[in-house]
Amino acid sequence: MATIREIARIAGVSTATVSNVIHGNTGKVSAEKLAEIQILLDQFRYVKKLGLSHLNNARSRIICLAINSSKTYENSIFADPFYGQILGVAEGLLQEKAYYLMLYVSASIEDIFRTVAAWNIDGIIAVTFRAEDCDKLQRLTEKPLVSIDIIGEVSRRFVNIGLEDFEGAYRMTQHLITRGYQDILILANSDFGVDHERWRGYRKALDEGGLPYDGSRYVLISTEMERRLSQYETLIPRLKKGTALFFMSDFYALEAIGFLAKNNIAVPDDVGVAGFDDTVYSRLSVPPLTTVRQDISRKASVAVEQLLILLRGGLPERRDIRLPVELMVREST
Numbered sequence: 001m002a003t004i005r006e007i008a009r010i011a012g013v014s015t016a017t018v019s020n021v022i023h024g025n026t027g028k029v030s031a032e033k034l035a036e037i038q039i040l041l042d043q044f045r046y047v048k049k050l051g052l053s054h055l056n057n058a059r060s061r062i063i064c065l066a067i068n069s070s071k072t073y074e075n076s077i078f079a080d081p082f083y084g085q086i087l088g089v090a091e092g093l094l095q096e097k098a099y100y101l102m103l104y105v106s107a108s109i110e111d112i113f114r115t116v117a118a119w120n121i122d123g124i125i126a127v128t129f130r131a132e133d134c135d136k137l138q139r140l141t142e143k144p145l146v147s148i149d150i151i152g153e154v155s156r157r158f159v160n161i162g163l164e165d166f167e168g169a170y171r172m173t174q175h176l177i178t179r180g181y182q183d184i185l186i187l188a189n190s191d192f193g194v195d196h197e198r199w200r201g202y203r204k205a206l207d208e209g210g211l212p213y214d215g216s217r218y219v220l221i222s223t224e225m226e227r228r229l230s231q232y233e234t235l236i237p238r239l240k241k242g243t244a245l246f247f248m249s250d251f252y253a254l255e256a257i258g259f260l261a262k263n264n265i266a267v268p269d270d271v272g273v274a275g276f277d278d279t280v281y282s283r284l285s286v287p288p289l290t291t292v293r294q295d296i297s298r299k300a301s302v303a304v305e306q307l308l309i310l311l312r313g314g315l316p317e318r319r320d321i322r323l324p325v326e327l328m329v330r331e332s333t
Contacts, residue, residue, distance in 0.1 A: 002040075002044035002046060004018045004019055004022070004046075006044075007037065007040045007041065007044065007046065010040060011033065011036055011037050011040055013033060013037070017029060017033070017037070018037055021034060021037045021038065021041070022041065022046070059122055060100075060119065060120040060121060060122055061098060061099050061100055061122060062099070062100045062101075062102050062119055062120070062121045062122060063090075063094055063099050063100070063101050063102070063121065063122060063123050063124070063125065063307065064101075064102045064103075064104055064112070064115065064116055064119075064121045064123070064124045064125070065086075065087060065090055065091075065101055065102070065103050065104070065125045065127070066104050066105075066106070066112050066124055066125070066126045066127065066129070066137075067083060067103070067104075067105045067127045067128070068106075068107055068126075068127060068128045068129045069105045069106055069107045079251070080249065080251045080279075081251075081279045081280060081281065082249075082251075082277055082279060082296055083127070085279075085296045085297060085300065086127060086148065086296060086299070086300045087101075087103060088300075089296075089297045089300035089301055089304075090125060090300045090303065090304055093300075093301055093304045094304060097308065099122070102115075102119065102121065109129075109133050109136055109137050109140075112124075112126075112137060113137060113140045113141060116137075116141045116143060117141065121141075121143060122143065122144075122311060123143055123144040123145065123146075123307050123310065123311050124137065124138075124141065124143055124144070124145045124146070125145075125146050125147075125148065125303050125304070125307060126145060126146070126147045126148070126158075127147070127148045127149065128148065128149050128151070128193075129147060129150065129151065130150070130151045130152050130193075131147075131150050131151060131152030131153050131154060131155065132152065134147045134150060134155075134157070134158050134160075135155050135157050135158070138157040138158050139157065144307055144310035144311055145157070145158040145159075145307075145310075146158060146159045146160070146161065146303045146306045146307045146310070147159070147160045147161070148160070148161050148162075148299060148300075148303050149161075149162055149163070149193070149194055150162065150193075151192060151193030151194070152193070154319050154320040155319075156319060158319075159306045159307075159310070159316045159318075159319055159320075159321065160319065160320050160321065161299055161302050161303045161306065161321050161323070162194070162320065162321065162322050162323070163194070163294050163299070163322060163323050163325060164322050164323070164324055164325050165194045165197035165198045165201065165325075166197045166198070166200055166201040166204075167201060167324075167325060168198065168201065168276065168292035168294070168325035168327075169186075169197075169198035169199070169200075169201030169202045169205075169246075169276070169292070170201030170202070170204055170205045171201075171205075171292070171325070171327050172202075172246060172274055172276070172290075172291075172292050172327060173201065173202045173205030173206060173209075173246065174205045174208075174209070175274075175290070175327060175329065175333070176244045176246065176272060176274065176333060177205065177206075177209040177211065179244075179272065179333055180242065181242055181243065181244035181272055181333075182211065182242045182243075183217075183238075183240070183242055183243045183244070184202075184206070184211070184217065184243075184244045184246055185217050185218075185219055185235075185243070185244070185245050185246065186198070186199060186202050186217060186218055186219070186246050186248070187219045187221050187245060187246065187247045187248065187252060187256075188218075188219075188220065188221065188247075188248035188249075189220065189221060189222075189223055189248070189249075190220070191218065191220065194248075195248050198248055198276065199218065202246065219231070219235070221252065225255075228252070228255075229259060232256060232259050236263060236265070239260075239265060239270065239271050240270075240271075241270065243271050243272070244271065244272035244273070244274065244333065245271060245272070245273050245274070246274045246275075246276075247273070247274065247275050247276065248276050249275065249276060249277060250275035250276065250277040250278065250279045250281065250282045250289060250291055251277075251279070252275070253273050253274065253275030253276075253282075253289055253291070253332075254275070254281055254282065254285050254289060256273055257273055257285055257286075257287075257289070257332065260273070267287060267332050268287065268331065268332055268333050272290075272332065272333040273289065273290075273332045273333070274289070274290045274291060274292075274332065274333055275289050275290070275291040275292070276291060276292045276294075277291060277292070277293075277294055277296070278291045278292065278293035278294065278326075278328050279296075282328070282330075283330070285332070287330065287331035287332045288330035288331050288332065289330055289332045290328065290329050290330045290331075290332045290333040291328050291330075292325050292326070292327060292328070293325060293326040293327070293328045294323065294325055295323060298323060299323055302321060302323065306321070
C-alpha cells in the first residue's frame, strides 16, 4: 500500500492536498485533481488511519454496544445466543452505513462513560440496563442513546426497543393450561423488568384459567450453574404429571431438559418445559422446545435504525417501541 507522500509525488501535488482529499476537505481541490487523486487512492488501496487526530474530530463514526454484565451465563454474557445475535446484526448494519462498532461489557455506568469520552463515540446502544442508568449515561455523555430491553420506565432522553413481554407470557400460560397442566411454575433470575412483565402475563392467564397461585410457583433461579442445578434438585419431589416449568429464557429451559433427562424424568411425558426467546438451539433440543418467539434480529435492526435517526438529528415517532411475539408450539409440551 502506497503512502500519502508517494501518492502526492505521482499526482504532482502536496501531501496536504492528498490528506485533504482523504478526509473529505475538497473545497480547494480542482475536480480534475480530485478525480486523479481518488483513482490513485483506489489503485493503491489506501486505507485511512484512525489515529488520535481522527478521534478528536467531531464525529468518530464509532458506536458503542454496551451490554450489562450483571446477568452472566457461566462467566460469559455470550453463552446466551441472544446477545451474540444482537451483536452480529448490529455490527453488520452499522458497517453498511460506514460506522464502526465497539463492544463494551460492564455493569458500571461510570466505566462506560469513561470509554465513550475517551473514544469520542458517536452513539450508544445499551442492552438490558435499568432506565435510571440509561438516563444517567445519556446525561453524562450527551450522546444519542437507544436501549434494548430496558428495566423501568422510558424517559425522553433515549429510545427503548422492547417486546410484548406481558402478551408472550400470557399466551404461553394459556397454551400450557389448554394442554392440561395444572401446576405451572415460572422460573426466572429476578422479579423486575421484563421478567416481572412476563410474570404479570402468566398471572393473568392463571386467574382466567381458574388456577390458584401462591409464591412457591415463582422460582428465582441463580445465574451460577452449580447453584442452579442444586435448585433443580430441590424441585424434583414436586414434579409430577401435570407440572410444567415455564422458564423466562431458552438458555435455562434447554439446560433443564438435559437435567431432567439425566434424572429419568421424561419431557413432556412426565413434565412439560417451555422457554422464552426462540433462539436457534430451541429447535435443536430433544425434544424441540416450546417457546415464545421474539425476533432478535429485528430487535437489533430497529435499535440501529432508531440510533441512526437520532444521529441525523431526527426525532423518533415513539420512545418505547414494543415488538410482537409469537407462540412456537413444539414437542416439549
